[in-house]
Amino acid sequence: MGDDEILQLFYHRVEYAISAVEEKYGRLCRSVARGILKDERDVEECVNDTCMRAWNAIPPEKPRSLEAYLVRITRNLALDRYAYHHSQKRETALTEAYEELEACLPLAKDGPEEAAMVQELQRTLNDFLRAQPEDARRFFLRRYWYGESIAEIAEACGASSGRIRSSLFRTRARLRRRLEEEGVFL
Structure with missing residues (x-):
């Protein structure tokens, strides 16, 4: 259907x-x-x-x-x-993924500008991901959207863990530069 x-x-x-x-x-x-x-x-x-x-x-x-x-x-x-x-505990797989990404994303502010900032961040992130090579985009989404571990991504994509880690590191660095260029990263 x-x-x-x-x-x-x-x-x-x-x-x-x-x-x-x-x-x-x-x-x-x-x-x-x-x-x-x-x-x-x-x-x-x-x-x-x-x-x-x-x-x-x-x-x-x-x-x-x-x-x-x-x-x-x-x-x-x-x-x-x-x-x-897990409000009082720290779980490694998902927490680790978000901690990796945290360094790339701007800190949220309280106030009326927050909604506009979130929308701008979403637009920038979507545009950024569309411009990435297919493998880099796939690894990024599996790690930070679906919360998969490096080992799970490597197995599913037929790539080595080192390649996944390296690709994610480079993609995060490119994302940070893009956010800084667009003035989204504060």
Whole structure:
């Protein structure tokens, strides 16, 4: 079943839409959640919550890409659950990835300019990633969006861990330079 057909089921409030989403995107959503969470019960709960959030949001939401929409919901739910479980502890895989990226990103400020700064950062980051070589972009997204470890990326992409680390280091350096050039990095 295609995305347009699934969206029509949502718009007409046909409960089969949830089954169709689970059938088509359940595996992808589990993979995203599993990259952040290690407990299978938490992974399943995130996928179920993703379906429920999509059901409650569509309509009025009209996602251009159902896949991206569902992945974003799953990722945000998994990050919330991760934060809840690890608020006092530090988990190595995901924490390590975010600490690597932290040096490239500007510090968030409180105040009315924060929303504009976040939008500018999103635009700059999207433009930056589009301009990167395919491998560098793939490694970057797998590491910092999906929260995969270096070993997982290396296995999935058929590359050495050293190549992945080196590529991520160079990509972070290019990102930092780009943010500084555009005045986004403060």
